[in-house]
Each structure stands twice: as structure tokens, then as C-alpha cells.
Amino acid sequence: MASWAATPICLRTAAGQTVTPEAWGSLLSELLDQMLAQRKIFLMHERNQAALEKLHRKDHDDEHDDIQQRVRQALADPSLPLRDRVRMACSLGAVFGGLLMAGGVFDDVPNAELGSLIRDAVHDLLADPGA
DSSP, X not given: XXXXXXXXXXXXXXXXXXXXXXXXXXXXXXXXXXXXXXXHHHHHHHHTHHHHHHTOOHHHHHHHHHHHHHHHHXXXXXXXXXXXXXXXXXXXXXXXXXXXXTTTTTTTSOHHHHHHHXXXXXXXXXXXXXX
């Protein structure tokens, strides 16, 4: 429920466009800002996922499917090198892994610091090795 609430804003930019690694980094930065602003809600959602799934709405499923489809389209775009697409997928994992999948290990880290560290990881993944 809450974990996808922020995503449509940043993915609207991607609809129907080729998403370069640079644009992907900007999308993830916006997503990270939105998730950090609602960090407690995301953590509560992760910790209470089973209970919240019982309250799940059908219209949310459609939104969730649309977001996943847009992400898949961006990552499947053959006009981008495979290296870039794999790194874009991994960078999405860095955002969700750093905020949600690590459990409560970063609960005591301030949002600004955690956000900066996650952005560094995303940047490292998306950086052009020739630059």
C-alpha cells in the first residue's frame, strides 16, 4: 500500500520516453526524497505487511501493476546498452534495500545522512566508467 504511493510522481516522467542512466538517477533521487519524507510509514508497512495486505484495495493493484510495467519498459529498452540497464535495475535495489530491506538496522540514522549514503550508492552504480 504505502510503499508504492510515492512512485507514480517520479515515473510519470518516464512514460513513453527512453530513460537514460542520468534520468534514472534523477528519478531515483526524487523517489528517495519522497520515501525519506514518509520513512516511518514505509517501515511500518514493511513490518506489518501481512496485516496490511488484508486491507489491500483492488485499485491499488492496478496502480502497482502500472508502475511495475513502466519500470520493466525502462529496463527493457533495447536502445540502451545492457550494462546501463542492469545498473539501473541494481540502483533501484539500492534505494529499496537501503530503506526497507535492511530491516531496522538503519532506524537510528538520520534521514539526511541515510539519503546521502543511498544517493552515493546509486551514483556509484550509475556512473559512467569512462568519465
